[in-house]
Amino acid sequence: MAAFVARDATRPGWWIAGAVLVLAAWWGQPLIAPDHFERAFFGLFWYTMLALAAVFWALPSERRFTGSDFVRRTMLLGVLPVYTRSEPVSAYRQVVLETDPNVVGPDTLWVLVEGDGGRRFAFMHRRATRRGRERQLGLAKALAEASGLPFAGEVLDAG
Incomplete structure (x- = not known):
């Protein structure tokens, strides 16, 4: 029986999104050392949004068919399972x-x-x-x- 696996972490878009997050963090560096309070606020906002995006990026999903169950796993960086949900084919x-x-x-x-x-x-x-x-x-x-x-x-x- 061939196992069917679909991983988001193996798709090019996942890697491109990670590179964009790194570039956005590098681009926002002037916002974290400002002379004015307004820029400090924008820096805090910028890096808070990047942190939130990084959390979603770091938890891609994997879907499997094992022969008797459909399984969805949330993986930390596509490697370590964090959450697993399994449902039988009969459902x-x-x-x-x-x-x-x-x-x-x-x-x-x-x-x-x-x-x-x-x-x-x-x-x-x-x-x-x-x-x-x-x-x-x-x-x-x-x-x-x-x-x-x-x-x-x-x-x-x-x-």
């Missing part, structure tokens, strides 16, 4: 590929596992380029086959 009824329209750039494709009562497990998302659509469709079909759940096809999100 879900189908695998679906959902398109989420974007205002700028290609739409986003989500591989979702849906259950009764609106229960959903978002397994992975990608931009809806030709290559991204092919990869997401392949992942959705493979996940459906491995889990024994039916593949419901592609849905355009109305929201």
Whole structure:
């Protein structure tokens, strides 16, 4: 049985966001040694917002299908598990590929596992380029086959 794993920390966007945070911290250095109180306030605000962003950045998620469970783990820097939530396959009824329209750039494709009562497990998302659509469709079909759940096809999100 092949295990399916989707890690945010292995995606280029996660690394680029970390580099942007470092550059933003370096750029804000003049704000922490000001001559005026107003600049000190902006420096405090700037670094508080960067600290908050760094906390969110440092806790990427990982989604897995283990053969009997869907598992979501929050990982410290993508390495150390901090929080784990596991749900059995029996809690879900189908695998679906959902398109989420974007205002700028290609739409986003989500591989979702849906259950009764609106229960959903978002397994992975990608931009809806030709290559991204092919990869997401392949992942959705493979996940459906491995889990024994039916593949419901592609849905355009109305929201």
